Amino acid sequence: MIKAAEHNGIPVKEAAPAALLLALLRVGKPAIAAALTLAGFTGMVTAAHGPPQGEIAVSCLTSLFLMSTAAAVVNNVLDRAMDEEMERVSKRSEALRCVGSGRALSWAFALALTAIAISAATLNPLTTLLLVAASAGYAFHYTVFLKRRTPWGALFGIVPGALPVLIGQSAVSPAINSAALALFLVMVVWQPPHFWLLSLAHLDQYRTARIPVLPVAKGIPFTAGCIYLGVAALFPALFILYKSGAFSLSFLTASFAVTLFYYLVCYRVLSVGPVSPAPFRMSIAYLLLIFLLVIAGHCL
Structure with a gap:
């Protein structure tokens, strides 16, 4: 059952747990997170010249997927006003209204902390540093600054989207x-x-x-x-x-x-x-x- 509520003065739909989980997944742009995770795996294969070691692969890909999801959630919250004007992201906008901005940011924070904890405990410091840099670069430098101020944002903001390759490489070997x-x-x-x-x-x-x-x-x-x-x-x-x-x-x-x-x-x-x-x-x-x-x- 869904009932109306308010969050920061904005109408929010209170959804059943299953609907809420689906909305959280949609706000996290799972297809993009999966593509970035595949990029990380490709970097690992390149570094290992073959299939990477199982434990390292699981840790790296899990932390990369979680951090990519967290960055996507923050991006959606920051872009929510603009996204409301765009039909192509209407489902994500509806999902964010269902979740609420505050709850979405809490979800993103939890995902990011989990990703950092996994990476710090099982991988090397360079991998963790690149993981944080990629997420922060996309969620803040690109979303807050470049996207809103210059038509060349897609050119100047290219590094965070390419870093997953180096994240995967560094997880296998710190010497890129x-x-x-x-x-x-x-x-x-x-x-x-x-x-x-x-x-x-x-x-x-x-x-x-x-x-x-x-x-x-x-x-x-x-x-x-x-x-x-x-x-x-x-x-x-x-x-x-x-x-x-x-x-x-x-x-x-x-x-x-x-x-x-x-x-x-x-x-x-x-x-x-x-x-x-x-x-x-x-x-x-x-x-x-x-x-x-x-x-x-x-x-x-």
């Missing part, structure tokens, strides 16, 4: 190697066009919410040009990853083929308009395929 840094570079290069594709697919909503994303500030043609450059930059980034010595020519060929297809999808859709969500979805699939190619290159 060239292959992990190259994979980190791929993640850095991938992020800006990914977000610009998202902002193009929901341009009217970003404009209504007064979020100064690149297509709102600079227009669609300029943003499309930046996306082409960003996707094209993945080719040299992947070549650097290949030259790190950890991957075969088969990996380079397959990753280049996937990148070319990604580029062609972007060009085909953006050159004819109106912009559809297809390139954004392709961007997600692309990164997952690159991760799988990296994992397969070390484990098969």
Whole structure:
């Protein structure tokens, strides 16, 4: 049963425990947390040149998932006013109203403390430091400062989203190697066009919410040009990853083929308009395929 209540003067729905748990999970952006956890696992595989040690893998991936979830919850609370103007996140906004901002922040604090405790007890200090830096960078530096003040937030705020690769690497070995840094570079290069594709697919909503994303500030043609450059930059980034010595020519060929297809999808859709969500979805699939190619290159 759901009844009306108030939290900080804002109507909040008091839900049954099962509905409350579902709302908490939704506010934590589980799909994004899972993707970041996969990035961490890919970093671990790169460092170990194969499957990582079981106990280390469990500790690292658990702490990474929990910390990613905590950062996502804080992001949702800080962005709640803007998100209310955007249909694409309406389910998350409804979930946050159900949970309430105070309870959501308490949940995020508990998750973050648990993640730090697991990492500090079972992993090395560098991993814990990177874990905290990634979470704080996304939840505060990007959300509070960059997102609200510059159309280049997706470019200047790329480091936290790429750090999971180094978190996974450092959990296996505190001495971060060239292959992990190259994979980190791929993640850095991938992020800006990914977000610009998202902002193009929901341009009217970003404009209504007064979020100064690149297509709102600079227009669609300029943003499309930046996306082409960003996707094209993945080719040299992947070549650097290949030259790190950890991957075969088969990996380079397959990753280049996937990148070319990604580029062609972007060009085909953006050159004819109106912009559809297809390139954004392709961007997600692309990164997952690159991760799988990296994992397969070390484990098969």
